[in-house]
Structures are given as structure tokens and as C-alpha cells.
Amino acid sequence: MGASEPQVRPPPLRYGVLAKILYFTASFIGGYDQQMVGICMRAFEFTLGFSQQQMAIMVAVESIALLGCCLLWGYFTDNFDCKHVLSTGMFLAGTTTVLLGVVSNFYLILVLRFLHGFAMGCLDPVLQKIVSSTVTRSGHASTFGIIMAMYCAGRFMCAIITSAMSDRVLLGLPGWRISYVSFGLVCLMLAVAVFFGMIAKRRNKEGTDYDAVAEYEHRPFCEVVPQAFKKVFMKRTPILLIASIFTGEAPFCAFTYMVIYLQYMGVPYVGAGIATAVTLVGGVIGGVAGGLVVAAIERRFYNYGLLSCGNFLLLIRLTACLFLFLGPPPLGYLRWYHYTELLILGASFVNIGSVDRPIMTHVMRKNLQGTAWSITRSVSGVASSLVYYPLAGYLADRVFGYVRSTEVFENMSKEFMGNNARALKLTMLCLMVTGTVGNIACYIAIFFTYPRDKVVEPAAAQEPEVTSAGEV
Template identity: 25%
Template sequence: MRRRMTLPRILCFLRFQNTEDSDFRETSTMKQETLTLVLVNLAGIMERADESLLPGVYKEVGAALHTDPTGLGSLTLFRSIVQSSCYPLAAYLAVHHNRAHVIALGAFLWAAATFLVAFSSTFLEVAVSRGLNGIGLAIVTPAIQSLVADSTDESNRGMAFGWLQLTGNLGSIIGGLCSVLIASRTFMGIPGWRVAFHLVGIISVIVGIMVRLFANDPRFSDTNSRAKDQSPKSFFSEVKYLMKEAKSVIKIPSFQIIVAQGVSGSFPWSALSFAPMWLELIGFSHEKTAVLMTLFVVAGSLGGLFGGKMGDVLAKRFPNSGRIFLSQISSGSAIPLAAVLLLVLPDDPSTTFIHGLVLFIMGFCVSWNGPATNNPIFAEIVPQKSRASVYALDRSFESVLSSFAPPTVGILAQHVYGYKTPKKSLDNVKVITDRENAASLAKALYTAIGIPMALCCFIYSFLYCTYPRDRERARMTALIELEMQQLEAGDSPLREEHARLNVSETNGLDGEERTEIDIKNGIDESIDFDDDDEEALLYRQLTFSNLAD
């Protein structure tokens, strides 16, 4: 015998059942997510450590390979071009495969290429090895960023990306310290810079194994069969779908604006790969150079965390402009701070404290853009399924052009500001030449920092017009997709007869909790709603209001 249940009775029963049934699942899921995020951040640490190895030993590699600054910059350019060209592959892997496995694969690939750099003896061999290194580095970035975005909502996403930047910068510190401190030493006849590459390669393999064994992608978990239930598609159909998705992302105005500012905004960061060389030319020892660069990276880490938190706070108070205004402050502050550091401070190795202070202030203030604005906005202007693609496309476009920064700095230093390639000479002559080269390199660095940062600050202004519209459009797209999924599953979740009752808590589009109800027929009472039933209409209204919230 069937009897009608009122909606209040349904909701009361669901709340009671939820308190008992979901606690265990939530606890185990939280533990698995925490372990996964820890391992993913470890992979991010090693990724950044690998990237920072070569800039830390530019001077030693240049001497070993008889290469000038332009040649050294071209090594980074070559790696970046290969890395950028592989981001479409990275998006495909992150969308269609287990992201934890993709991160592990990337770690193995960049570790192998790092070993090859350590064994290389010619400029061509190093260039090819760095190109292969770019493949491994490319495929992990979209997977890491989309995992973080999927694990957060609009209220804490900036903070999460701030932590990701902090741990990534920790990797830069490890790589920079490891390379700079042992670069001038020799171990059993092996130059220190080669030993640094071996060490990072070994640790990367260990981290890759840990990620492969213990990390978990929620899309491929045992309790989430959404990814498993998808019917297999041919490779060409998946590529066609990926291209279609990429076109839809590229057409979003806010995406175009953020990429445009990112091209100019990331140019200075690439140019700063010459900062250790500049400090050493001033006369700072390897140890002092390592300390100064560590201060800069630590400041960037704290600044990223601060920027992410402030971005979340301002986004709640000023949802349409808070994040954007914060990034304009950050990018605008780089112009005077870089002028003080590179053009005002004396080229004197006895000024360690003042150089360290300015580097710390600059690193703290110019590192807000990514966690405060770019990464959170990317997650808001596209549907959840497109997040891996939007991060991959962003890295692809930005990396291609920003990778020209190191050779640009080298060309400016040599052909515009008078940098001279060092030759064997007396110590006093060498000191004078190094100071002159330091001044030339400083002018080239400021040119590569000041102009792009001014453009970056200006381009951000266009987001005030496009961001609110694109965010609302993405929300409506998500609503339509959710309703289509419900229609495909059946006329109403409450019509179907099943074997038990499930209640799951999920996050809404604005981070608010929403209860998804799936009633299954383990109860004596089944629910029968007629189309003209007031309770059925009320249920549908509640469903749409929850989605709209």
C-alpha cells in the first residue's frame, strides 16, 4: 500500500539519516583529500625546485659551456617553448585521466630530463635535455591547479592558491639554495652544479612514486562513479571535444584579459632568473647570494598567502572589483620597488642588509596576482569540467611569450647597456669589469620589469567590465548542465524506486552547502507526486532556489 509523504516529513527524515550515514564517509574522504593535497604540494615543491636549478648556476654553466648571457637565456627559452607546446597535451591528460597519475608521470619525466642535464657536456645536449624537461613540467601544472580549484569554493579559493604558491616557492628555495651553495664546489671530481641536478632528480623520482601510490583523484575514487560510468570515446572524438572546449574558453573576455596581463606580468618573473648572476657580479659571495634570493622567495611565499587571504576578504566585500583592485596595487608597486633595487642602491657587496630589505619588500608586494585574482577568477568564469583546460591554456599562452624574457635581458645587457663577456684577466681588472657588467645587467633587468608591470596594471582595468558578466554566465551554464543531468536521470529523483536511501552534502556554486537527495525503496513508504501536486511544485521550487543560490 502506498501512502503520500509530506515534504516536511521527508526533510526531517533526511536530516536525521544524514547525521548518522554521512559522518564516516566525510571523515574518510577528508583524510584522503588531505593526504592527496599534501602529496600534490610535494610535487609542486619539486617542480619549482627543478625550474630554479639552472638560473642558480648560470655563472658556472656559462663558464663550463663557454656561453654568454644570451645563450644561457636561450636555454630557458627553449625549455619554455617546449613546455608551452605541451600544455594542450596536459589539458587532455588532466581531463580524461586520473590527475594523481598524471602528476606522477610528470615527475618521472622531468626527473629523467634533469639527470640528462647533469650528464650533458655540450650546449646542445643541455638545450635538448631542458626541452625534454619542459614536457614533464608542463603536464603537472593543470592537474595540480584544477585539483586545488575543485577542492575549494569562492570563499577560500584564494587562500588555497596562496598555500600552493607558498609550497611552490619553498621548492624554489630548495632548488636555489641547493644549486647556489654547492655550485662552486667539487664532489669526487664532479662539479657541484651537476651534483645539484642529480639530487633534485632523485628526490623527484621518490615524490613521483609516493604520488602514484597514495594520492587520489576524487573523480576516479571508488565512491564516485561519475568518471567510471562515462562511455569510452575514440581518441579523435576526445581531441575534437578538447578543441571545442578550448575554443569556448578562449572566447571568454575575462580569460583573454587575464592572459594578456599574464603575458606582461610574468615577463618580469622570467627576467629575474638573472638576479643571482647580477648579485654575484656586484660582488656578493655564493652564500650571500643564496641568502638574498631566499629572502626574496620567502617574501613571495608570504605575500602570496597574504594576497590570497586579502583577495578572499575583498571578494566578499566587493565581489565585482575587490580581487582586481588588489592585483593592480601589487603590479603597480613593482615599478618603484624595482627602481630602488636595481638603479638606486649602490653596487657594493657591503650593503647586504639594505639589498635584503628591499628584496623582501618587493617579493612580498608583487606576488599577489596569482592567488588573489588570476587563479580564483579562472575557476569562476568556466564550468567545473573546464577548469583543467583553462589553467592549461593560460600557462600555454603566458609561457610562450614570457619565455622570451631571459634572452631579451641578455640582448639588452650586451647590445644596449654594454655588458662585456668576461675574459681571463687580473683580479682588480676582473672586479671592475664585473661591476660594470652588474650595472648593465641591472638596467636591462629594470627595462624588463618596469614596462611590463605598467602594462599589466593597466590591462587589469578591463576586468571591471567583463568579470561580473562572465562569472554569471558560468553560473547559468552550470545550472543548465545540472538540470540536464537530472532530466537524463529521470523526471524527478523522488519518482524512482531504489534499494536504499542516500544523502550527500555538496558545495553549491557559491560555496554554500546543498543536500542532494536520492530516496531509495528500503523504506515501507514510497513517494508519489502528481504533476499538479502542490508538494511536487514546492519540491521543484526548492530545487531551483538551491541551484540559484
């Protein structure tokens, strides 16, 4: 009976080359989109007159929509074809991005930011579902690492392209508006390509591929979501993972201010974009190489390999952060050691893809992966958006004395620029240090719960690891 059990399960999903290109491109698009807000902050301040608190509210609204509505997308990915979910999200994202490039009213922008965040929320659960359905568990760390690398590559390209355009006037319009409209059109084209090109197949015993769309159960929302909530909160590891992801969001919030901080330090706009690009190159390197290393260590040390790698990466991040913000400042330009610190910081973020997401796949059933991960991201993400972005704006404006200005940097006094640079530096330092230390504490706590949760979870022992004919 035990030997025949794998025959009951359907063959693994298969994606063609075009489909793989499309869903990895979607990860790239997600990274590009995430970077645009930080790159354009100074342009928003200069052309629209937004304060740091207004921009913090704007970013928080979009983040809450992205992470809070992730649960709905998670349900869709577990019960409908991923290509329909992804194409719908990309179409809405493209439409709202184009509109964001043409409007100026703050409250209308808030509405569009909410809709845009809602649309981009489809990416996380779709990619989680694709990996959990097509990759063996021993390969999750490396695959999620590659997805993280594509995400960072998107942010890298945005740092180069948008930073070169946002402060210029093109066709009589601010460059950031051209960037938003162009990017929105790219999202719309991707939506069409995904709808027609990202087809999931299964191969039957006769060796013939067939469309897998008919196999989705379309279970009711009121049945799937309560079941997923129960599974997530009945164990300690997912609860601790929520806390870990919550604390891990703080450094990302801090990095939103990196470009404008460097500009106040006298670094040229393009130079600030290149500094961000170097950080993202580190993310690409960490995603690919780090993901492979984490996967190899996990196979050798099954219970503690992932968490040991996670804590090691966080200690590296904390060290690089302290050197960057407490060491010699980048007055006018960045030195080689600044680039090295930024490169290391970027590489250390591989823990999000190669540690956090595989932990969830090891303690949750496969048929709830999309919804369960969405719950985790929604709870931690909404909490972090409600806390960190408003906190960052409050720290910068009220505690450390940031003063907004519509003057160009060339007309500002050195004292004014130095005051704002100091305020932004201390804001980033507080968020990054507290977030990283909290993340380390969560990983240490998971050390005591993770092996037990893996052992008692039936799905971890019963679900087959076979994705190819020769793998057992």
C-alpha cells in the first residue's frame, strides 16, 4: 500500500521556457516597482511639495494594500490558475501606474497607491504557489534565492534608469512622470503575455502533456481561509515566523530613505542611484550564490541548517550597517569601503527568500501554501507598515529635526543639508539595528520549535519529494 501511494498523486506541474521567463520577469517587475518610490522621493518633494510625513503616509497606504490584500490573492492562487491571477494583477498594476504618472492631487494619489498596492500583492502568493508545486523541498532555498535575485535585479535596473530620469525634464514633463507611464505600459504588456503564454502542464503515463487548469478545485473562500488560519496559528514556528518577518521589514523601510540621504550628503543624484544599485547587485549575488549555499547546508544539517544560515546572515548585516552609518560619512562621494558595505548589506537580505519561505514550506501542507504564506505576509506586513513607515516619518521630522524644502540642492546651505542628512542617517540606523536584532531573536526562538513542527507535520513526511524520474 505504501509503495502505491505516490501513484495517487498527480504528476508534477511543468512549465515551458516561455512560462518560466514570464514568471521570473514578474519577479523582476515587482522589484522594479518597489524601488521607484524611494528613487522618486526627492522628485515628489520638489515637484509636488510633499513632506516626509506625507510621503511616509503614501508609502504606508500602498504597503498596507499590498500586504493586507495578499490574503485574497493567496486564496486565488490555491484555487485558480496562476496565469489568470497573475495577468489580472499585472493589468491592474499597469493601469494604476500609468494614472500615478499623470495625477498630482495627494488624496487621489493615495487612492491610486492603494489600488496599485492591491494589484502588486498578487506576486508573492503566485510565486510561492509555483515553487511549492514544481520544485522539491530540498530545492526551495535555491529557487527562492533565484527569485529574490530577479527581484533585486529589477530594483537594480530601476535605480539606474529612474534615477537618471526622475530629476530631468523630458518632453516638457518631469522625468518621474515619464518613468511611471512607461513602466505602467510594460506591466500591461506583461499581463497580456502571461495570459496567453504562461500555461501549466502535467505529463500523463503515456508521456503526453495536458493542460492542468481543469484540476483546480475552486474551494469556497469561507472554507479555505479559516482552515489556513487554523493551520498557521496552531504551531509556534509560523507564529514566530510572522514576528521574524515583521522585524525584518524594518531595514527595507530604512532603505527607502537611502537615496535622499546620500543626496543631502552631497552625493550627485546619479551617484546615489548607483550606490543603491550596488546594494542591489549584492542582493542579486546573494540571491543566486547565497541561495545555493543555504540549500546545500540545509541538506547537510536538516533541522538547523536554515536557521544557522539565517542568523549568520543577520550578524553580517548588523556589522555592515554599523560600519556604514557610524564610520566615515560619504561626503560628496562614496569611497570603496562604502560600496563594500552596501554590497554586503544587499547580499545579507537573501535570508528573506532562502530562509523564511522554505521554513514555511516545511511546516505547512502543500495545498495551503499560497493562502498560508499570504496570511503570514499579511499579518506581519500590515503590522510593519502601520508601525515602521509612520515611525520613520515621525523620527525624521519630529525627533531628529528633518526640515522639508523645495529648494534644489545647489541652493541649500551646508548647515541645512547636514542637519537633514543627520536626521535621515539616525532614522535609518535606528530602524535597521532594532529590526535586525529583533530578527535574530526570532530566529533563535525558532531553533526550539522548528524541528518539532517539522516532525509532527504529516504533510512533511507524506508528500513526495519526486519531481523528476530519477529523484527519490
